[in-house]
Amino acid sequence: MSSSTARADVVIVGAGVVGAATAYFAALVGLSVIVVERGSIASGTSSRCEGNVLVSDKEVGPELELSLYSQRVWREDLAEYADLWEFESKGGLVVARSESSMRALADLVAHQRTLGIRADMIDDIAGVRALEPYINPALAGGAFYPDDAQVQPLLATHQLLRLAREHGAQVRTRTAVHGILTSGGRAEGVETSAGRISAGAVINCAGPWSGELAALAGVHLPVLPRRGFVLVTEPVPVTVHHKVYAAEYVGDVASSDAGLQVSPVVEGTPSGTILMGASRERVGFDRTFSADAVARIAASGLGLFPALRDVGVQRAYSGFRPYCPDHLPAIGEDARMPGLWHAAGHEGAGVGLSVGTGKLLAQALRGEQTDLDLAPFRPDRLEGVAAA
Template sequence: MRQFPDIVVVGAGIVGAACAEALSAAGHVVDVLDRDAPAAGTTASGEGNVLVSDKPPGAELRLAQASRRRWPELLRSLREELGDIADFEWEPKGGVVAATTVDGAEALAAFAAEQREAGVDARVLPSGTVFELEPHLTRRTTLAVHYPEDAQVQPVLAASALLAAVRRRGGTLRSGTAATGVVRGRDGRVTGVRTGSSVLPCGAVVNACGPWSGELAGAAGAPIAVLPRRGMILVTAPVPPGTVRHKVYDADYVGAVESGDAELQTSTVVESTRAGTVLIGSSRERIGFDDTVRMHVLREIAGKAAALFPVLGRVPVMRAYGGFRPYTPDHMPVIGADPRVPGLWHATGHEGAGVGLAAATGQLLAELFDGRPPHVDPEPFRVDRPGLMAEVVA
């Protein structure tokens, strides 16, 4: 009889679900806890991006490339195991990045050249040919780069499929259960996770709480600098098929992603869904967990989108939604064991790239947990790296 899990993953978003799936696939009994419903937090407020186009050469890009390779493999294996429930709308539609100024074109061309050296398929399009890919893109476009590897999933469906596999393998999903800390034995090792007045015994805990990861880490006696960074997205009424064919964003987007500025930043991101609606982003601001809807943010997002795709200026917006993304000061995820608390692991800090990086993050965490050779170098994601710990000490 099963009495308690080997591992408890705290957080049922896309990253937590991917970690739980990879650990259960490796033979571990895994329970997943979440204070809310599965995928109801950051995952539900995202666009489902699986991108390599927005990352400069380095460790995060290598993780993104590994995850891009892993997602189709994961989809195939989950379909074999679960059937139709594993359909999470995988769309390898590709991406287009557009510059509308001379300076922007020069910067975009240089960025694409660096990415090609790192193995990214980044195709600078000859003048005018971008309109064959995106007929409604603004004619003010000065340069465009096509990224065939960019893809999209429906994030809530993806997380649900991963969690369904965990349950099928003997794990348990505990919704509406908040983890308030960990319990440690005499040797200092984790022996359970505290949930209010009760304790769930386990051999290890994975902190995959997204923007709330700092709270659990602090309660466990191992603080990490993970902060909420808010983003807003608009959803339009359905548009005719082919209005927006790829994931399209302006060349300012990469700078906004990499910036550490706490003030509001917006850049244009436009993509269609299978339902015919168009998702429009994006904004970034560090305002804690303040979820107030600010109309000036929505107007700025909408105005920039209409400048990039003039046709959208005539399309009504049906709704807007926002969410909090787990931000780290050095813009790198935290993946691996915490040396301060044996048995405590982290998988967080992906900010707005959690969906795209989840598949490789789960695989990497499971490899490290079992002592297997990791498929990507885990060193840049260590919890005790200077770029993260300096903020904790401060």
């Protein structure tokens, strides 16, 4: 190991999309930044997800507020770069199978609209099929969210880091963090496989591994991996125009059940392939292929789009979403270890929430009042919460 010591205002651990966004906004405001990543850029969750930028799947509360804020950052602060990460404002269509599901969806939409979310109820299947001609005609209706969007997550991560480099940030891949440097109860840098990096702030952006990184500083952060599979079909003439999912998906995302859950999510891609999800289960970092999960995803997807029944599956992939027991990410400085900051636990919303998280952290690092109150996301709220 090298004995060299580097210095920066901020050292960010993790080169996924959250770390990349944080690096960009921190560098943009003049902070010196070093990003360290034990693998390659976007080699974890950010390379194994769909790139959702959604408001429709958020229940009312702090995460929805962060989602709305992040939407503005994507669409306004970063508008000039939209083509770099293939920002596509495709809209989201949430569908209901029964009249009782329609009533629950209507209540959610009514509440969301009071918060500024654009959403329109579609009271019958004819209206739904006007948006998605191939959708199951047995559905009761749905709701359309015009602001739901998509980015290509690998491109977003790489391009945000490129922009960060243009503002002076350094990115060091194949560099593992072995310890957190502390003095007087404060984090002051990291010990890596390439030497020490001293910094005024250490930011934990390690995704599903954030709990392990926090433990190096003696801090409890109950972020756990939640495995999910996605299916990719062969290119087909059947076109899915929007991100389409069942109303039950919102409740499943907010569930704390450790067992396998599957709720249908279907969308098309510019190449003509169809993506099908979504499953979630807590099995640690087990990468084993699950035939059960994949079969249930396929079946649930066909429930939305029966026309896909004879379409071949080209591949399936899985990734680990960083799950937090109360379904809110940890964002901000850790009161238990000053100097240690976290941007972790975004679960399946990390891509969409990344830029809002990064901009807010940059404001907080400079001691400014943040655009959004970070108190609901404070890391110390998780002290004593079991990581199970």
